[in-house]
Amino acid sequence: MNDANGGYFIGWGTLSLINAGLAQAKGRSGLAWFLWSLLLGPVATFLIVVLDPPKARV
Template identity: 75%
Template structure:
């Protein structure tokens, strides 16, 4: 990866992390935790979010 492609890479990873946080919240999971996991795991985190069932709604 050349230095000129670095900004696009980080914008793409950041965008994917935001999308994953939204997906996680839609499945009653922690958006922040999945955002951070997405920064480390990238598309693997997306696959995990899609495959996991919706969590039960929190009581209260």
Template identity: 75%
Template sequence: MENSYFVGWGTLALINAGLAQGKNRSGLNWFLLSLLLGPLATFILVLVEKRG
């Protein structure tokens, strides 16, 4: 059970990195931030505007 928690958290971090790159933001920075904040980072990333 505990392993699936870590796999899900890591998968979410990868998804956030891809989403960040789609918004012209640093995928690595958002990946690392997502490892710390998890779903909260996803919420923040959805709210931020795309860089021009």
């Protein structure tokens, strides 16, 4: 693996960690969104920001 690919993977992993924090701040599962972010990347960030927080359970 050369330096360009290593930077890409580090950036993608960092984005996944940031998404996990954003998801937890909105009341969602950080682990689930971390895993989704590994697959979807920036699309997951967009979804976290756009989707409404989950409704409170009674």
